[in-house]
Amino acid sequence: MKKIILIIPLFVLFACGRNHIIVNGVIKDTEKTMIYLDKLGVDEIVIVDSSRISKQGKFNLKTKASGLNFYRLRLSDNNFVTLLTAPGEKIIVSSKKNYLPTNYELTGSEGSRKVRLLDTHLLETQKKLDSLTNVYREFNDKPGFDTISTGLDEKYQQVVNEQRNFNIGFILENLNSLASIKALYQKFDENTYVLYKNRDLQYLKIVADSLQKAYPESKHTKALVADLEQGMNRYNQLRINQLLKDTPKTELDIQLPDTKGDTISLLSLRGTYVLLSFWSTASDACIKENLTFKSLYKTYHAKGFEIYQVCIGGDEETWKKAIKFDQLPWISVIDKEPAGSGVTRMFNVRYVPVNYLFDKEGNIIGKDLHGRALNIKMNQLFE
Numbered sequence: 001m002k003k004i005i006l007i008i009p010l011f012v013l014f015a016c017g018r019n020h021i022i023v024n025g026v027i028k029d030t031e032k033t034m035i036y037l038d039k040l041g042v043d044e045i046v047i048v049d050s051s052r053i054s055k056q057g058k059f060n061l062k063t064k065a066s067g068l069n070f071y072r073l074r075l076s077d078n079n080f081v082t083l084l085t086a087p088g089e090k091i092i093v094s095s096k097k098n099y100l101p102t103n104y105e106l107t108g109s110e111g112s113r114k115v116r117l118l119d120t121h122l123l124e125t126q127k128k129l130d131s132l133t134n135v136y137r138e139f140n141d142k143p144g145f146d147t148i149s150t151g152l153d154e155k156y157q158q159v160v161n162e163q164r165n166f167n168i169g170f171i172l173e174n175l176n177s178l179a180s181i182k183a184l185y186q187k188f189d190e191n192t193y194v195l196y197k198n199r200d201l202q203y204l205k206i207v208a209d210s211l212q213k214a215y216p217e218s219k220h221t222k223a224l225v226a227d228l229e230q231g232m233n234r235y236n237q238l239r240i241n242q243l244l245k246d247t248p249k250t251e252l253d254i255q256l257p258d259t260k261g262d263t264i265s266l267l268s269l270r271g272t273y274v275l276l277s278f279w280s281t282a283s284d285a286c287i288k289e290n291l292t293f294k295s296l297y298k299t300y301h302a303k304g305f306e307i308y309q310v311c312i313g314g315d316e317e318t319w320k321k322a323i324k325f326d327q328l329p330w331i332s333v334i335d336k337e338p339a340g341s342g343v344t345r346m347f348n349v350r351y352v353p354v355n356y357l358f359d360k361e362g363n364i365i366g367k368d369l370h371g372r373a374l375n376i377k378m379n380q381l382f383e
Contacts, residue, residue, distance in 0.1 A: 018088045023061040023073060025093035025106075027053060032075045032098070037061045040070040040082070042223040068111065068178060068215065075100060082119065084111030084179055114179040118170060122186055122194070125163040129188065132156050160188070167194050169348040171203050175210040175364055181220055202252055204228055209363045252364075254343055256310060256333035259320050264333055267362065269306050273381055274358040275369075277309040278349050281322045286353045289370065290326055296378060297330055303382050304360070310335055312344060312352060 023037055037049045048063040065087040074080035081100045085091060091108040102123055106112055132152055139148050167183045174180050184204055186194045208228045211221040254266040279286035297307060307330035311319045316334060323332050335343050357366035369377050
């Protein structure tokens with residue numbers, strides 16, 4: 001009798017792996033016997049797989065996937081972590097304790113790593129706020145409370161602002177990642193968004209613009225765009241309606257004086273490609289980079305390229321002399337406010353040199369492009 005040899009083409013196995021998401025791992029010290037993988041849709045949550053947890057704490061989950069999406073790895077409704085994963089990824093999750101949100105580690109998924117960064121940072125912030133609230137309650141009916149409460153209020157607001165700045169920085173660093181959607185909608189509690197100020201609607205706009213290009217078919221992108229276009233937030237409709245009412249425009253704009261004292265608006269450059277550059281006359285790296293910019297400016301300015309350069313801090317006369325000495329031909333303005341001004345907070349400027357590249361419609365299409373990376377990008381845009 002002839003033996004029948006079953007040959008499975010390698011491309012079939014490869015295709016199978018590419019169309020699935022695998023989540024394996026180990027959870028120590030848990031009394032739970034089952035773990036679940038839920039797919040998070042825009043309006044629904046669907047269980048896509050479940051696994052028994054072995055005596056050693058091991059589990060194995062797998063599901064078909066057609067694109068990048070959010071998932072929830074869940075021991076219970078109050079004990080879960082969020083994943084952002086794409087087909088073909090094999091994620092390894094480990095936790096030494098039963099409560100996942102504050103104890104898990106993972107590998108195998110860059111999107112999930114970014115989500116974990118957001119979640120763990122917010123949890124730490126919530127702990128700080130809870131601690132301050134407990135102190136507030138402890139001294140509520142004791143002598144000198146008025147003085148103590150003022151200090152506590154200031155500290156509480158400081159912690160809130162630090163979390164808000166963290167989310168803004170994350171968004172600007174990850175404009176092409178769906179993880180930015182989570183950064184937009186994170187909450188301190190059931191009723192309070194991290195991005196709670198009226199002007200924060202501008203970040204909703206720039207993320208929507210970026211994700212429409214990166215993931216136009218994603219249901220999460222479409223829901224985000226619908227929120228922007230329809231003036232509602234699917235988590236808190238009334239909140240977004242108020243934001244739209246109070247915020248006349250959503251563009252990121254800068255209005256600062258040039259060397260002649262005339263106020264120049266960043267938005268006035270709409271219709272050209274704009275490199276927004278932040279620098280300091282005290283930085284050798286900035287001065288050196290300006291020489292590179294001069295070559296780019298000479299090549300591309302006539303083709304529709306402009307540089308809007310903001311000097312941060314320093315003496316105004318020193319700034320003017322530096323521009324004249326190096327013969328900087330582009331738009332140069334100065335932020336006379338001290339470090340931490342509205343402009344630097346808006347663009348999360350924590351160091352120099354740093355830059356943002358805008359397209360003709362005013363959308364951010366690049367960040368921190370220096371040297372060869374900037375040259376390649378310019379070649380792509382103009383040649």
